[in-house]
Amino acid sequence: MKVTTTKILSFSSIILLVTLLFSNIMHHIYDHDSANDLFCISETCDNYSENVLKLMNKSVDPCDNFFQYACGTMIRNVSDTGYIRDMVIKVRKEVGYVLEKGWDQDKNKANRKFVKSKSLAAEWAIRIYQQCSHIGDISNPIDILKPINKLWNSLPIATKLSWPLESNKNSINLNWLDFYAHYSNAFGYEPIFRVGYNLMNNLYIQIDFCFIEAEKFDCQVLLKFMMLNKTNEKSKEYEKICNEVIDFIDKVANFEQKIGSDKNLYDLKTIESYTGLNWESFFQITLNYGKSFRKEKNPSIIYDNKLIIVDDALLDTLKVIENTPKHIVFNYFWLKTIIYFISNIMSIPVFGFCPDSFLSDQFPLSFAIARLYVDYSLKPGSKLKAIHMVNQLKQSAIESIEKNTLFDDETREKAIEKLRSIIDFVGFPEKFMTDEQLDEFYGLQSSIDPMIGDNYYESYAKLLRHYKHIMFGKMGNDSISLRGINTFSPLIFNAHYNTLANSIEIKPILLRLPLFDAELPFYVNYAKLGYIIGHEIFHCVDKTGIKYDKSGAFREWTTDKFEKKYDDKTQCFIEQYRNYTEHSYGLSQDNSTVGEDVADNGGLRVAYMAYQHEMKRIQNLGKQPQLFPKLVDKKMTVEQIFFLATAQFHCRFVTRTELNDWFTHDIHSPPESRVNVCLQNFDKFAESFNCSIGSPMNPEKRCRLF
Structure with a gap:
């Protein structure tokens, strides 16, 4: 005992x-901003409050036009393009800086002042970037052809022919699709379509159009380059060849314009039947499986199961290419290769080819690069605070649904069940904060020296071949867990609700100013990032979301009574936003933004609820939220700062032309109506600024769904 x-x-x-x-x-993570010190006097808080005041136009009555009041100075400044673009530019610069400084040239190893991770994948990204940043060192145009010729001559038919090809009289025994596979393997470049991977519940192969340059300028510049020291007779031949390629580009570009946002799932057998092309041979070359391709487990999976995502317009394009004379198609590849090399070299010092390429959602080492960025740029505790916010916001959304008379009992129960089941992916995947797991994902076990070529192009081609092979091996492999990974693009600026997975993803670059900062008082973070998270949460139960259940399966779970009330209340938003006139230009919008407008309104309310809950929580502990001295001096209350923070995220200068395009292409409302109409519908805003009933920002009629 x-x-x-x-x-x-x-x-x-x-x-x-x-x-x-x-x-x-x-307590340390969530309550440091409610410490005994009443004022937040850190540099972060001081800079934030200065920026709030800098943006405001105090000559405007907040009850007349809150957007003009909150953003007046920025929207008058043509050079201000808004916080989002500024944030993207800043992240791009920081990633480039870490990759550039991350290698000690003298010691020929990673520079630990900038690189915390000892992962092989992180080192691989840094070393390839070093090569990329020196592409522009080539000054002699003739030298451009040296790496091109080396790679081109490694292709199956290149050395047997005289380039460019003059006509079909040249003996071309290899079909264009097999040549394209060899070509992309050699150059790491895919000028017509790109083979990548997509993760949505399962791992899929995704075949996408690459942007086809239909401009004649490229070919004309190249023509002049090719005709150096050539006879007039030869120049005419080259001009004919170039014009044939331009016509080919135009045909392909016409199909590209038909591509929509919806893509379809196919198995390999169906794609082969539809296009009349031997895709088995293509994948055998592309994925480096050799003759044993069909004997492997994974080829059988994609041959008989719908695991390939592709647009029908692309499949139609491939049939057109098949019917184009071979010499034109092959000349296109040859010309595009030279253009690709020249354009990269020219863009290094001016446009920043390297940072743009390495930040692309298609770059194979995106997780390694994101790990370098997160280690270097994000403040400690950022992810934990954001996770706490997501949980608080989900709970507030559930409370909102519980009190909402729109829902009948049956629908309310299902909606709450779905909200509770939302999976959240916040920040950088936790598993990749461990070097071993990051390297395991990329199939790296020892030195990467063999993967580094003589130049950037060779190294990138090796990387792309390795990545395609490794990722293909993960398909259908139950022993490999992709849990905790929602997409392959962690550094894209986005928050997203995935209907098919019932999940929310908050990218790591959102966990920083101007949206979030671990050092700022909680009410500012709820006003900015909390509003965005709340917006995504309500997509779970919007017009599209209610057609899918808590597991992401297509299954309607609402009643007819609920849907009738839902549509009636949605109509209120349609009329309200349609009748709002953008203050600067007198332009009215249509109803194409209603889904996002409803999410905006719900997101604001749930962010406010969550902030209020957090306020009560710290007050119950005998504490108060920290204040900004400079804003207190201006007699601003916490609630007023909350609404200013929400509005100022949308501050940006918009021209009349941009506004016209906005109504045509964007599913969100423009900045002014997005701020003002949302706040007009919220009585707490009018109370905080003492707006009289009937004033523009406190109308007698409001729209509310959630």
């Missing part, structure tokens, strides 16, 4: 110790 008691006491002591430790950690 005595021993048993001791064991029980020891176990209880451990539990108590862990509980106390966990409580202290949570």
